[in-house]
Amino acid sequence: MSTTDTPAHRAFVAEIGAIAAAIGDRPLDADLAKWLDATYPAGGPTFRAIAEAIETGDAEGWICPRENDGIRWGRVIKAGAEAGRFSVDVVHMESCRGPHHVHPKGEIGMVMPVVAEPNFDGFPEGWYVYGPGSAHHPTVNDGSAYVLYLLPDGAIEFTGR
Numbered sequence: 001m002s003t004t005d006t007p008a009h010r011a012f013v014a015e016i017g018a019i020a021a022a023i024g025d026r027p028l029d030a031d032l033a034k035w036l037d038a039t040y041p042a043g044g045p046t047f048r049a050i051a052e053a054i055e056t057g058d059a060e061g062w063i064c065p066r067e068n069d070g071i072r073w074g075r076v077i078k079a080g081a082e083a084g085r086f087s088v089d090v091v092h093m094e095s096c097r098g099p100h101h102v103h104p105k106g107e108i109g110m111v112m113p114v115v116a117e118p119n120f121d122g123f124p125e126g127w128y129v130y131g132p133g134s135a136h137h138p139t140v141n142d143g144s145a146y147v148l149y150l151l152p153d154g155a156i157e158f159t160g161r
Contacts, residue, residue, distance in 0.1 A: 008056035013082045015050050020083035020150060028106030028129050028152070036108070036127035043125075051112045054090055054146050063146075064092045071098055079154035087154035093120075094144035100161040102135040105152035116143030135159070 019040060026032050040046045057063035057076075064072035070093075077088035091098070092114070107130040111120045118140050121128070130136070138147070 004062050006056075006060055006062075008053045008060060009062060011049060012053035012057060013077065015046060015053065016077065016088050016148075016150075017082045017084075019046070020086050020088075023086075023108065023150075024084075028108060028131050030129065032108065033127050033129040036129070040127070042127075047110070047112075050110065050148065051146070054112065054148065057090075058092065058146075063090050070094065070096055075154075079151070083150065085152055086150040088148065088150055090146055090148045091138070092144065092146050093138070093140040095140060095142065098138040100135065100137045100159045102133070102157040102159060103130050103151065104132065104155040104157060106130055106132045106134065107156075108150040110148040112146040112148070114144040114146060118143030118145040120145055120147050 022039070023032070054063050063074055063076065065074045066072065071091055073089060073091040075087055075089045077083045079085060079087040094115070095118070109120070109128045111123050111125050111128065113125050117124070119142060120140050121136060121138060140147070
């Protein structure tokens with residue numbers, strides 16, 4: 001059995017694929033963030049199932065296999081595969097700031113605390129949405145968190161700033 005042919009990997013792909021299908025072609029905006037928080041709330045069964053699959057996948061080595069400057073990450077699903085138009089990445093960050101980048105088509109994210117009560121760019125546990133053309137230095141404060149993000153067509157541009 002390969003590391004990506006595990007019950008946790010299959011569960012992760014199924015849950016994320018279902019969410020991506022439900023998102024469909026909705027605009028990436030504040031209304032989408034509200035809808036995600038209402039439909040898949042932090043602490044709810046889907047949110048918890050994804051968080052548990054991520055923890056297991058990290059232990060199995062398929063969630064965050066790469067590391068740079070204390071940030072671990074991995075692209076778990078490529079755009080055009082099980083999550084439709086979205087790629088799916090997961091990062092693990094602990095009280096740090098990541099590299100500046102632009103989201104040409106937007107970003108949908110899910111914040112899952114690991115230690116303490118961290119926030120990601122000011123967002124607590126739950127969902128956030130950045131619209132097309134948004135940019136930031138991803139930052140986790142006050143603990144550590146996994147951050148899952150869906151990128152339409154896998155579009156992301158690192159700026160080097």
